[in-house]
Structures are given as C-alpha cells and as structure tokens.
Amino acid sequence: MNDVDRAARAATGAFATFGRLNGRRKGEMLRSIAARLEANGDAIVQCARSETALGLPRLQGELARTCNQLRMFAALVEEGSWVGARIDHGNVDVRSMLRPLGPVAVFGASNFPLAFSVAGGDTASALAAGCPVIVKAHPAHPRTSALAGEAIAAVVPEGVFALLFDDGYETGMALVKHPLIKAVGFTGSLRGGRALMDIAASRPEPIPVFAEMGSINPVFILPRALRERGAEIAAGLHASVTLGVGQFCTNPGLVLTTRDENFVRELETRIAATPAATMLTPAIRDAYRAGVDSFTSMARRRAFVDAEGGAALFTIDADSFLAHRELRDEVFGPSTLVVECDSPAGLIDVARALEGQLTVTIHAAEGEIDEHRDLLEIVETKAGRIVFNGYPTGVEVVPAMVHGGPYPATSDGRSTSVGTRAIERFTRPVAWQNAPETVLPDELKESNPLGIRRMVDGRI
Amino acid sequence: MNDVDRAARAATGAFATFGRLNGRRKGEMLRSIAARLEANGDAIVQCARSETALGLPRLQGELARTCNQLRMFAALVEEGSWVGARIDHGNVDVRSMLRPLGPVAVFGASNFPLAFSVAGGDTASALAAGCPVIVKAHPAHPRTSALAGEAIAAVVPEGVFALLFDDGYETGMALVKHPLIKAVGFTGSLRGGRALMDIAASRPEPIPVFAEMGSINPVFILPRALRERGAEIAAGLHASVTLGVGQFCTNPGLVLTTRDENFVRELETRIAATPAATMLTPAIRDAYRAGVDSFTSMARRRAFVDAEGGAALFTIDADSFLAHRELRDEVFGPSTLVVECDSPAGLIDVARALEGQLTVTIHAAEGEIDEHRDLLEIVETKAGRIVFNGYPTGVEVVPAMVHGGPYPATSDGRSTSVGTRAIERFTRPVAWQNAPETVLPDELKESNPLGIRRMVDGRI
Numbered sequence: 001m002n003d004v005d006r007a008a009r010a011a012t013g014a015f016a017t018f019g020r021l022n023g024r025r026k027g028e029m030l031r032s033i034a035a036r037l038e039a040n041g042d043a044i045v046q047c048a049r050s051e052t053a054l055g056l057p058r059l060q061g062e063l064a065r066t067c068n069q070l071r072m073f074a075a076l077v078e079e080g081s082w083v084g085a086r087i088d089h090g091n092v093d094v095r096s097m098l099r100p101l102g103p104v105a106v107f108g109a110s111n112f113p114l115a116f117s118v119a120g121g122d123t124a125s126a127l128a129a130g131c132p133v134i135v136k137a138h139p140a141h142p143r144t145s146a147l148a149g150e151a152i153a154a155v156v157p158e159g160v161f162a163l164l165f166d167d168g169y170e171t172g173m174a175l176v177k178h179p180l181i182k183a184v185g186f187t188g189s190l191r192g193g194r195a196l197m198d199i200a201a202s203r204p205e206p207i208p209v210f211a212e213m214g215s216i217n218p219v220f221i222l223p224r225a226l227r228e229r230g231a232e233i234a235a236g237l238h239a240s241v242t243l244g245v246g247q248f249c250t251n252p253g254l255v256l257t258t259r260d261e262n263f264v265r266e267l268e269t270r271i272a273a274t275p276a277a278t279m280l281t282p283a284i285r286d287a288y289r290a291g292v293d294s295f296t297s298m299a300r301r302r303a304f305v306d307a308e309g310g311a312a313l314f315t316i317d318a319d320s321f322l323a324h325r326e327l328r329d330e331v332f333g334p335s336t337l338v339v340e341c342d343s344p345a346g347l348i349d350v351a352r353a354l355e356g357q358l359t360v361t362i363h364a365a366e367g368e369i370d371e372h373r374d375l376l377e378i379v380e381t382k383a384g385r386i387v388f389n390g391y392p393t394g395v396e397v398v399p400a401m402v403h404g405g406p407y408p409a410t411s412d413g414r415s416t417s418v419g420t421r422a423i424e425r426f427t428r429p430v431a432w433q434n435a436p437e438t439v440l441p442d443e444l445k446e447s448n449p450l451g452i453r454r455m456v457d458g459r460i
Numbered sequence: 461m462n463d464v465d466r467a468a469r470a471a472t473g474a475f476a477t478f479g480r481l482n483g484r485r486k487g488e489m490l491r492s493i494a495a496r497l498e499a500n501g502d503a504i505v506q507c508a509r510s511e512t513a514l515g516l517p518r519l520q521g522e523l524a525r526t527c528n529q530l531r532m533f534a535a536l537v538e539e540g541s542w543v544g545a546r547i548d549h550g551n552v553d554v555r556s557m558l559r560p561l562g563p564v565a566v567f568g569a570s571n572f573p574l575a576f577s578v579a580g581g582d583t584a585s586a587l588a589a590g591c592p593v594i595v596k597a598h599p600a601h602p603r604t605s606a607l608a609g610e611a612i613a614a615v616v617p618e619g620v621f622a623l624l625f626d627d628g629y630e631t632g633m634a635l636v637k638h639p640l641i642k643a644v645g646f647t648g649s650l651r652g653g654r655a656l657m658d659i660a661a662s663r664p665e666p667i668p669v670f671a672e673m674g675s676i677n678p679v680f681i682l683p684r685a686l687r688e689r690g691a692e693i694a695a696g697l698h699a700s701v702t703l704g705v706g707q708f709c710t711n712p713g714l715v716l717t718t719r720d721e722n723f724v725r726e727l728e729t730r731i732a733a734t735p736a737a738t739m740l741t742p743a744i745r746d747a748y749r750a751g752v753d754s755f756t757s758m759a760r761r762r763a764f765v766d767a768e769g770g771a772a773l774f775t776i777d778a779d780s781f782l783a784h785r786e787l788r789d790e791v792f793g794p795s796t797l798v799v800e801c802d803s804p805a806g807l808i809d810v811a812r813a814l815e816g817q818l819t820v821t822i823h824a825a826e827g828e829i830d831e832h833r834d835l836l837e838i839v840e841t842k843a844g845r846i847v848f849n850g851y852p853t854g855v856e857v858v859p860a861m862v863h864g865g866p867y868p869a870t871s872d873g874r875s876t877s878v879g880t881r882a883i884e885r886f887t888r889p890v891a892w893q894n895a896p897e898t899v900l901p902d903e904l905k906e907s908n909p910l911g912i913r914r915m916v917d918g919r920i
Contacts, residue, residue: 081920084881086859087860088860088861090858091856092850092856094858094860094861095860096879096881099840102841197661197666198662201658201662205815205866208872356665364896369896369899376899380559380890381562383890384888384890385891386891386892386893386895387893387894388892388893388894388896388899390552390894396550396552396554398918399546399918400546400548400891401554401891402556402889402890402891404888404889406665406888408665411666414561414887414889415888419546421544421889427874428874429864429874429881430840430844430845430862431844431860431861432846432848433847435846435848436824436848438830439829439836439848455859458858460541
C-alpha cells in the first residue's frame, strides 16, 4: 500500500500549513474548485452519465448541488464564527476554539458520483475545516472521480488532496488503518460502513468514522390524512420510491398506515406502471433483485416490474412485520413495503420497533398530529430528520439540515453529513491558557481582528 | 445483572418526559442538587476524607467545584441557546437543534470522589442535556458516592438517576453492553477506558464512550526561561508534581529542557524533601511503586522518598528517552521525569514523538516563544490545552475550558469533560422539515418564545 502511505505522509506534511490557513484563503480555494467543476461541467456530467446510467437532468442537478455545497462551506469559513471561539478572562485566561483534526480519508459513494464523492460534502467540509483529504474513489465511476479530482488538485497546495483507486477493499482498509489518518468520511452500505467502523475502533489509536449507511425511511400516514388525500399521497410516495431508480439513502422503503385498500390499490397501479431502468452497477442490480426475492418470501408482493431496476410493492400486517426482523433491512432500489395496521395503536408498536433512521415522515391532516403526540415522541428518538406531509427524498443544502440519525442509519448519530454542522466532524476544541497575544490564533486575539462572533466571559 | 437492566429500563421510561423538560426546570433541579450537597457538605467531606485520605481543604475545594459545575450547567440550560437552534425558511422549511441521546452510563473516578464522580461533571452535563444517568460508583469511596447520590435522587424524577455499586468489573461491563444505554462517561485509567471503548464499539449498536484516561502532561522549558527563572520554575513544578500526592490526570509527569544541572538539582532537593503521604487506594499505591521501579530500570533516579506516596525524580537524555517507549506511559503519582536535551532541536524531536495529551505546558521568557513557533505548532496537534508559563494541574470551571485531547489522553479528542461544551457529548442534532408550529419544540417555534439566540437563514 505504497500509495496510501505516500498520500498519508504528504497530507500530514501539508497539514502543518494548511491547518492554519485563514478562512479567506480556504474560501477562495473552495470557490475555485466549484468554478472549475462548473467550467468542466459538460464533460463531467457526460462522463458520469456514461458511468452511472443516471439521467442528464439528475446529474446536472447533482453538479449544481456539489458546487452549492462547496460555496456554502466557503461562506462559512470566510465569515469565520464557525470555530466557536470562547474567551474567559479570570484568575487564569482561558481561550478555546475548534481546530482541524488532521488528514481525513473520504470514501466516494456509488449513488452520488458528484455530491457525495470526490468533491462532495465530506471533502468540502473537511477542507473547510483545514483537514487534508485523501479520497478513495468508488469503482463505479472512476473517470468521473478523476475529473472531479483534477479540479481539486489544481487548486489546493501539494499534499492537501490525493485520489486513490481500487476495485477491491485493500486500499480503503489500508487508509483507515494508516496511523496518520485522523478521521474517516463514508457514504455507502451498512456492511461496508460497519467494517470501516470496526477497523477504526481496533486501531492502536482509534479514530472517528462518520459513515452514512442505510435507512428505510419510514413514512407514517395517519388515518385522517389517509382518508382525505390517500390518492395524492400514493402519487407522491410512488414518485419518491422510484426517484433515481430508488437508489437514494432517503428512499422510503417502509410505509405505515391503517388498513385502506384504496390507497394500496392506487400505489399498486402506479408501481406496476413504472418503467424499468438501469441501476448504478451490476452488483447493486443483483442485490436489489435478491432483496425483492427475500421480501417475496415474507410479505405479499402486490406489484413488481420484472426487469432490471423494476419497481416493487409489498404489503404485510403489523404482527407479521414485527415477526420478521429481516423486513427492517434496507432493499436498495425502487421497492417499498406497506405495513397495514389494524389501528393507530399498531402504528405505535411498529414505531417502537424501528431502528435508527435518517428520516421519518408523517402525513397528518389539519390538527391530526396533535392527537398522536406519542407517535411523534417515539419517532423523534429514531431519526435525524422528521418530515411532515412530504417525502424523504431530496436533502436541501441549507445550514440547518441534518443528514444523520441513530445507528444503523449512521455510525455516529451525533453528526450530520449535510448542512454546515458537517464541518464539526473534522475538528476538536483546543484551549490556550495564559497565552501571549502573539501566540494566539487571530480568532482568539483580544482585539478580535477577524470580527467574528465569540463567547466572552460566558456571553456572546 | 438485574440491577443494571432495571435501572436502564427505568431510565428509558423516564427519558420520554425528562428529555423534553424545559431548561428552567432542569436548571432548578441542578441548582437544587448543588444546594443539597452544600447543606450536607460537612458530612460528605468528612466521609470522603475517611474513604480517600485526601485532605480537608482539598475536599472542601472539590465540593465547591462540584457545586460550581452543577450551577454552570444550570445557567447554561436556563439561558437555553446551547441547543444551537437553526431555522432555514425556503422551498422547504428546515429547523434543527440538539436533542439528548438517552440514558447515559457514568463511571465515578477514584481520584475525584466528588467533582468527577456521582454528582460530577459527566452527570451534571448529561442531566443538563436531558439524559437520565446511571452511575457506577467507584469502589474506593462507596459511602461518599451514596451521599452524593441521595442529593440527586431526592431532586430528579423517578428513573432519571440510579447509582450502582460493584467491587469488580461486571456491573460496569453490563452497563456499557446494555442496549438501552446510549453513551458512556468515564474518568480513569487508559486500560479501563480502552476496555470500555472496545466493549462499546463491538455492540450490535455501537455507542460513544467519552473516556478521560491518562496523560503525562509534558512541560517544555525553553532555554532563556530556564536561565532566567529556573529555580522559580523548579519550585512551581515541584508543587504541581506533588499536589494531591500526584494523583491528578493533569499531573506533569514529563519535563523537557535543555541541559541545566542547577535546575535539576533544585528540583531534586525539593522532591527529596517532600513528605510521604497516603495514596487513594492500595491498588494505586502498588501501581505507583511499580511505575517508579520500572522507571528506575530505564532512567537515572535522582530523588525518591522511599515510603507510600513518596515523590520521585528521574532524569534521562533525549536519545535514551526516545529509545524507551515505556517512559511515555503515565505513572500515576508524584513522580516526574526530566528529559535533558542537548539543544532546542532535541525538544522538537521529543515533541514530535509524544502521544495525545490533556495538556502541554511551555515556559518561555519574554519574546522567546516567537523563536520556537515550530514547537508550538507541534504541541498544538498533541494537546487539548496549552498552558503558558504555568502548570497543568488546576482545571478552571469556565465555559471556554477544554479538558480533553487526542487519544490516548481521551477516547475521543473531539470532546471535553470540563467547560460548557461538555454538554454536547450527550446530544445529537435533529431536524424538523415543514413541521406545523404546534409540533415544534419551543426553541424552534417561529415566534422564539424562549428568546434564545438562533441562526435564521444562515445568520445569528
């Protein structure tokens, strides 16, 4: 693993300078990466299209999202207050702020060749924090990865960025094991993420792994909402389940309703009419087919387009759902399972049994949610994001966004991989005690030369 | 492990309500715990004295510190802005804030029977966050633990607090393994902390462990400072090394200087004249003695008070220090090792070789630090707190404090166990998307009924 070692050493060497770069310079770099991606946008999108079978509008949108993310973090570090500077004058003078961790390993995702890959959110937030980044490209889109990597490499100082390729697992494992790597960002499967977590935890020096893994994104439909707009919800749900051939971590794989045959029939008709579509990779296609076959053995298959990427709909009663633990596993693709409960109490039983989720969605009629506070309290402990009267797919790039959730949705429910809080994953607080002014970072100097927001003697 | 299961179930039951309690109520409880500890202060301090052999002034100070911590977190949650509320209006309305994780297991420390034990910083910050707490009392001070536990149990709702006792490891291990426990706070040895980290990482649902473990708290003395005030530094260092029989995690166990026989002789005289003292437990006494014996086989023993808790001073040259990996291990007690370097470059070599530390201290004469920026850059990557012209013992209870540091000083260098940031350990961000106003927590309601500081559309 010569490449891994070389990249890790170069990153550590570069960190001494890059980790202390001011926000203005880091902001310039992030904006410059975005500009280069846009300048080469047509080639990048065409290349991604040929490698992933994703459509042009989707990929154009994803490129825009990627650049938005880079610019959001640029604005964050240019403004500068994100470091959370604190100053306590007193018997002893104590000042503290967030500082970057050091070199970060990032794993590109199969399903987002741009926004969660080489120049994606993990890379943007790690660079913004001041951490060099070594990306392990996803083998599903090596040429797209190389193009994105060129945009970064052209902008950042030597050693701050490296891109590694490997069809197997060796390079990734060596990266996570390398003593100079200080944190890991990953988007992918539960199996893959857990493997990296286990490697990181068993290092002589354990390091944090921020893995966004799987989720079945339950959608609860309360009885009155179901009666009042069941057909409309079926249409919205169908669009969300089949968006991008269902290859989103926020894909709604589980629907919880009271019994309503009209709703199921409407969804069934729409699912059955969904055109088949090429999936991202043969491995994903095969895993999806295996998931559909497995569900077929446990639940009632109501619709299935029997072709690559064909949509599927299953139904089951609440007791049978709770009896089959495997039905809570993610089937990555355009499939969803409707659990038909006999009463609202059944919804609660199922909610309690859920594992950690990226999202939970609730459809409720006007005022109806107030009659189901118990459900709300349960789902709040299960998810990173609670969506009302909408659909979980589509993760807005805004500061408040949380794209995280309790295990197994992510490795660490205390983090988010979207929104400006994502930068905090790659930092730690450092305090200076009775330090001479010349030694302090600008963020902590008495005169506040950067004009950032600080907590001084406990007050902002 | 019936007690563990019972406590974990009760905590989970109580969490549904306690986790949603407003800051005013939580603040009242924390203040009420402090008031009860003070009201029973004489009995608590006398009890701790008989169990720990720590002196009365030290224990009175520790009780005051414990109450200060409780009140600091009370003030934090009463003010309320700590949740980091964010609101983004836009195509979709996204609002997020920190929410408590759930039941937390806290392990009492041997060396702080009050401030880092039952009602200590981990408990205070977890309760402030809204997490029920189950404390495993340290077997070195069970009666003191019980008294502190009574003060908490009298105040918080049923199930929110439990205190468990065990002379061995079974109860603690069962706690960390219990599926309803969502995080762990620990202060103690590297061996103990790492064992809990490994258990937590291998759970079906891994949970975060915040373990403050060991540190040798290196003190660098730059040449001019050594010349100008070597005797004064020797006196200060001696006081810091022997404070509380050296039984502090911030004890300075390593001193790095250029060669100066006067300084070493001054320190030697003081160490040799230190009265012996009873240590916290027979196990700690025996481990200290074994550490001194081990160092004696590798370094030159310059002074040693041959009795329980007797102070010790060792010296060694830089090359020999770097050759003996075991000399970087913590010897818990009043012992320190001076590494005599031939030149300032030697200080850099040693600095580079250091593991993660809670603190690094630098003594520098006026302007001298500016000639050693390279040393400063290295120590910043090694420590949670950098002390200038002082001593590492004494951790101020102020919002800006960082009591943490890269592994093996702690399990997670991204956290601190002192200062108001400690509350963040026990929280995770949750987002509400397009939520009706009635469903939103007060912190996120459009009208801002709590009047807290929020980030709205990217601006505070």
